[in-house]
Amino acid sequence: MLRIATPLERRLIPQASPCRVAIIGGGYTGATIARLLAIGGHCEEHDIVVFEPRGKLGSGLAYDTNDSALRLNVSAARMRAIPDEPDAFLRWLHDSGTLAADPDATAADGAIYARRSDFARFMAERMQPVIEGGLVRHVRERVETVVRSGSGWRVTGDGGTRVMADVVIIATSHPKPKAPGPIAYALNGHPRFISDPSQPNALDAIRDQDRVFVIGAGLTALDIITSLRHRGHEGKIVAFSRSGLMPQEQAAGTLGPHGDFVSKPCHTALALLRQVRRALAEAQSRGLPWQSVFDALRQQGQTIWQNLPPVEQKRFLRHLRRRYETHRYRMPPQVATIVDQGLRDGRVLMRPGRICRVERSAKTVSVDLIVKTEGVVERHDFEWVVVATGPDHASVVTRQPYLAELERSGCIQRDKHGLGIACDGDSRAIGLDGHPIETLLIAGPLARGTFGELTGVPEIAAQAEQLVAGISARLLQGLPRRRHA
Ligand SMILES: Cc1cc2nc3c(=O)[nH]c(=O)nc-3n(C[C@H](O)[C@H](O)[C@H](O)COP(=O)(O)OP(=O)(O)OC[C@H]3O[C@@H](n4cnc5c(N)ncnc54)[C@H](O)[C@@H]3O)c2cc1C
Structure with missing residues (x-):
């Protein structure tokens, strides 16, 4: 049925303002692309719109933290966050006085493992000129819908902002973690079940002697152990995973890479x-x-x-x-010291195996673990259970309504391995009909199914450069400019 808006409604529905590129997600990936586009010379004022609910661009899930215990996993010299300026972050740490204010950043071998929050500050400073210069507009909203409209895309945020964009770039990489089914079922709604530790102050209610069950044994689990110990926690922590494999330590000293895996390509x-x-x-x-x-x-x-x-x-x-x-994905030496100490004094236990029983009471959770290789059942009681399985990439499309809608309308499809969204080597989304869509691009870790290694900052920076070069050459130079209605 055709419904015609009344004059009053027409005034209330915001007009979509035109822009060249709408970027969804302003974490490291979205911010880097926005900045490269802005300094690339093909854009004018407000041509680039970044939808990002967080207050600052460039931090995203990984770096938006005020927890000073959390450090980068690689040394500052290896972050290579700004294309063409590989040592920009290291220089900034020295020049801004950040390093002087953080003596613990320097490891025994002299390598610097900065705080994640400092990397976020660095990125925000890098973004400032392009925002203040008006080239990049930061809309602090979550995108709810992206709909094809003529030759472009209408993007709508949850605060009512609407833009008409020639090109849309999807960079909402990391979804929330998902607890293993039986745990989520047993503990749903329990006040001491922390299902998303990346939320601000998520660990604050844990008292110093509380016993904590951490589900996961990867870098997120080590973050939680480090963060708790840093704030004086002394209680027992059991970190549990199916394999029991833990991230290894960084090696001391400056290393060159060793090995050639491409001259004679491996096909299996x-x-x-x-x-x-x-x-x-x-x-x-x-x-x-x-x-x-x-x-x-x-x-x-x-x-x-x-x-x-x-x-x-x-x-x-x-x-x-x-x-x-x-x-x-290795742990920085500062984290390794804390974890080793905990393992040695027995207050941190790593347990591989399977959970076979979970029982909840108002203040505690009791868990039976079938511990791998021995097959013995261990019973542990905890005051807290924390999910530390990391972002649940398999659910990225279903958890984002705008992506679910793009999938329904045939504009995107998941990649065949469940790592993210299918795209071609130019980062163009592959529609349901198998053809790439020129003006819809997938950036950052969501494109891993196609590219492979695309999680760390240097790899994302390289993809961002390539993607920006591609759309500048293919699209921005040739497209007529949209005008305000
Ligand atoms: C905890 C952690 C630590 C890491 N540490 C390192 C490290 O030390 N060194 C390294 O090289 N790499 C590290 N990485 C990897 C790497 O830096 C990240 O993969 C990278 O930051 C990815 O950034 P992103 O912008 O693609 O994604 P994200 O950080 O997930 O950012 C996506 C952004 O999208 C926003 N968003 C989500 N949905 C919407 C929506 N509907 N509308 C608008 N905005 C939306 C979110 O608010 C978020 O800010 C780390 C990753 C994690 C998770």
Whole structure:
């Protein structure tokens, strides 16, 4: 039925203002793309709109924290956050006085592991000139809908802002974590069940002697242990995962990557595993730490991934992913010290296995764990249960109404491995009909299914550069400018 808005309604419905590029999500990825577009010379005032509910651009889930215990996982020298200025962050740490105010940042080998909140400050400062100059407009709203409209896209935020954009870039990478089904079922609504520790002050109510059950043993779990210990927590912490594998430590000193995994491409996961083992043996014989091999794997990760056919990519994810990730995503020395101390004094326990019973009472949660290899059942009582399984990427489309709608309308589809959204090598979303959509782009970790290694800052920076070059050449130079209605 055709419904015609009354004159009053027409005045209440905000007009969509035109822009060249709408970026959804202003974390590190969205902010970096906005900045590169702004300084690239193809945009005018308000041409770039970034929808981001957080107060600052550039921080996102990873760096938007006021917890001073949380540090970057890699040294500042390796962050390479600003394309063409690889040492910009390191210089800023020195020049801004941030390093002088944070003596714990410097590890024994001299490498600097800055606070995550300081990286957020650095990014916000980098964004300031392009925002103040009017090239980038930060709309502090969550995008609710993205709808095709003529040759462009109508993007609507939850505060009622609407823009008509020539190009839309999707950069809402990390969804909330999801607790394993039985835990979520048993503890749903329990006041001491923390299902999203990334929320501000999520851990504040945990008292110093409380016993804490951490579900997960990856970097998020180590963040929680570090954060609790830093604020004086002394109670027992049990970190639980199916495999029991924990992130490894960074190696001391400056390392060069070791290993060539692309000159003779591997087309199966098994061949890749053999090649890695050879490189590890070789590194050992030359007195190099294993970390240098994983640094080479990371650097060559996109080519390695793209050389594997989809069935072998699947095999890699099923059999090798967890092991790769615990060696690739490593903990900074400050965290390693805290975790080692906890493991030594017995107040931190790592438990691999399966949960077989969860029982709740008003103030405690009792859990039975079938501990792997021994098969013994351990019973533990806790005051708190914290989900630390990290972002639940498999649910990214269903948890974002605007993405679910884009999927329903055939504009996007999930990638075949459930890592994010399908796109081509130019980052263009692949529609349901299998064709790339020129004006809808996928940026950052959501594009991992296509690119492979695309989680860390340097890899995202490289994709951002490539994506901006692509849309500048293909689209922005040729498109007629939209005019305000
Ligand atoms: C805890 C953590 C620590 C990390 N540490 C390091 C490190 O030390 N070094 C390193 O190289 N890499 C690190 N990484 C990896 C890397 O930096 C991140 O993957 C990167 O920050 C991704 O940024 P992003 O902008 O793509 O995603 P996100 O950080 O997830 O940002 C997405 C943004 O989108 C916004 N958003 C979500 N939905 C909507 C919507 N509907 N409308 C509008 N906005 C929306 C969110 O508010 C968020 O700010 C870390 C990652 C995590 C999770």
